């Protein structure tokens with residue numbers, strides 16, 4: 091395929107492309123745009139982010155480079171008259187740049203499916219595992235993302251922790267059915283899967299913890315589920331991400347991720363019953 | 369050779385049409401007058417919407433809510449979004465340039481339905497005034513331009529109802545316009561002019577109008593049901609009465625995703641007209657351009673739920689919409705590569721029109737890349753409803769459509785007025801806008817990734833500095849409007865006289881005087897079968913009807 095125009099020699103172009111690719115990968119690996127990762131979900135997310143970031147940087151710099159290069163190289167110099175070259179198209183080239191985006195997009199799609207699967211997105215969502223019966227089966231419960239660690243939860247030591255979340259203008263309420271605890275702050279232990287069933291009392295809200303890379307709307311009349319497994323102790327913001335009224339910006343809470351013993355301590359102090367098999 | 373002359377019968381009756389500047393305030397049936405009415409009216413609303421954006425950025429220059437009360441902030445936000453979409457971008461990229469250019473491009477003397485056309489325009493000012501005045505009378509809507517129930521049902525009803533009424537009027541205007549464009553492009557073509565010879569903007573408008581006609585009625589129906597929920601306490605979307613709030617989102621996005629293409633496909637078309645003229649090269653890949661427009665139209669109708677990935681959407685639906693959305697990048701990519709190939713090997717005049725068009729390419733590529741990323745469910749669940757999305761769509765709608773509008777004004781101003789704009793001021797306008805725009809919106813990607821949700825009046829203090837950066841960018845954008853306004857007004861009064869065809873363009877709107885006569889061409893409409901025939905050694909293939917159908921005859 092020849093491009094019948096004065097352009098840099100093929101080798102130079104190739105080198106430029108390789109250089110661009112290397113630079114893109116370097117930037118993707120070294121520029122961090124994300125907050126710390128604090129759930130099993132987050133490192134998987136960051137992997138996807140890095141790949142998309144690298145592809146994005148390469149495409150962006152490549153295309154912008156081409157535009158700027160063309161503008162400089164083919165600019166009309168003072169006193170120059172006449173037209174450019176009469177080329178109306180070039181089928182092989184057009185096929186090439188149909189195929190390249192198609193392949194990139196196909197790759198991105200398959201890769202992100204894999205990521206989604208690893209996040210547990212394809213697992214059927216259940217609330218509270220098998221032995222409890224909080225889930226009403228005829229309820230339409232959708233959404234959320236499962237967690238890769240939920241399978242591990244079959245083993246009793248690491249049974250998932252069920253939490254019922256209620257959102258209202260302009261607060262979150264967390265209810266732990268096991269100890270009948272009602273709290274405005276979410277306490278969760280590291281390493282244990284958490285299963286949240288969320289419902290709104292008034293308008294739509296959303297539960298978002300940037301450090302977990304997870305978000306799920308909380309919808310009136312239609313409970314949603316969100317599962318995650320925290321990994322790093324710390325206090326992270328819970329942010330309402332859906333416009334819910336004048337104080338939407340102030341609708342925040344905190345998730346306190348603690349070591350399991352610390353969590354047990356908090357749980358024991360607040361629990362109304364002593365059914366602490368978790 | 370017998371050729372029926374394009375519809376002279378549709379020619380506006382001059383006797384009852386006012387002349388001079390007064391006709392711009394009249395119920396004129398002339399498509400050129402209507403086009404400019406759309407443009408100026410849209411620009412005035414743009415200034416209002418821009419002032420509101422300024423208010424938003426002032427509020428966000430500090431992390432606490434201190435500049436205006438919180439509910440006023442939400443009203444300002446809602447008005448800003450609604451005005452920018454329904455009163456600026458949609459009417460201008462469709463109504464203004466569509467009305468002005470399409471009859472020229474198809475070789476007609478007016479649109480197919482001039483009276484409907486005037487009605488479509490005259491729906492806009494009252495709708496816009498109603499929307500804006502609601503702020504002063506009852507307080508305007510405050511549930512965002514998306515008006516999701518139940519919030520839109522529980523916020524003060526008067527403002528929300530006025531919002532619905534004006535969006536309905538604007539939607540009606542848009543539908544009237546769409547029908548008119550389809551009819552004009554398909555039925556009013558000058559005899560001898562084939563579809564595949566039309567300038568690309570016609571294809572863009574055909575595609576856009578199909579989207580308008582298919583999807584806008586769905587929005588209208590949805591908003592009518594919503595208004596019943598508000599005033600008559602029905603329960604379509606009200607969960608307290610057994611309604612379903614998610615159904616609203618599906619219906620809303622069934623319109624509003626196509627709406628983003630309604631805002632950007634015409635811009636694609638305009639760029640395809642502008643670049644070849646100033647690069648002195650044919651538009652690269654005409655046929656693939658046409659197919660990719662149609663592919664975007666088709667795919668654009670089946671991607672709406674990518675706005676609902678966190679709305680309790682089941683996994684299969686998430687996957688379907690991820691895949692469909694990602695694939696839009698393919699036809700979109702083709703168009704961008706074709707534009708770059710149009711630049712390649714040209715003799716490019718680096719004037720304001722080209723700079724804005726190239727600015728559009730740069731900005732839109734970034735917006736497209738973040739778009740493909742957002743289409744991936746696992747990526748989106750983190751950044752949905754955050755400033756990352758705000759950045760994405762401003763790169764598309766401002767960096768894309770608005771840049772193209774400016775580019776188009778620089779390109780067609782001599783046609784509209786017969787005078788040239790000042791190029792140095794134009795370039796200054798470009799650089800100020802480009803820098804301001806990127807300074808305003810690029811940092812917002814980071815804000816979203818790191819935890820700033822959208823539509824908030826207060827935020828975590830750790831984001832203060834980056835928000836202030838963004839506000840400075842907004843200030844630059846606001847300032848950039850001044851040289852533009854000055855240029856526009858100054859050039860009307862004492863700009864250099866441009867002559868009929870200052871760019872030596874080949875598309876038919878330039879093959880007449882500038883500004884054109886009421887009947888567009890004094891003689892018969894020229895048959896332009898090769899609107900992009902730049903750089904051919906033989907004379908451009910512009911046939912004059914009077915000279916019969918022999919090839920090679922030229923008007924110049």
Ligand code: HEM
Pocket residue numbers: 514627628629631632674675693694696697700735736737738739740741742743744748751752753757760761764765768769
């Ligand atoms: C390559 C093509 C594009 C893709 C793949 C894409 C993808 C997306 C996705 C997935 C979202 C939802 C993000 C979220 O809310 O979580 C979104 C939002 C948005 N996009 Fe795009 N987009 C593309 C092009 C466009 C175009 C052409 C426009 C407009 C002219 C546009 C305007 C918008 C707007 C206005 C929103 C935000 C809507 C809102 O929530 O208020 N996008 N885009």
Ligand SMILES: [Cu+2]
Pocket residue numbers: 295296330331332333334335337338339341
């Ligand atoms: Cu909220």
Ligand SMILES: [Cu+2]
Pocket residue numbers: 624625628671672674675
């Ligand atoms: Cu969309």
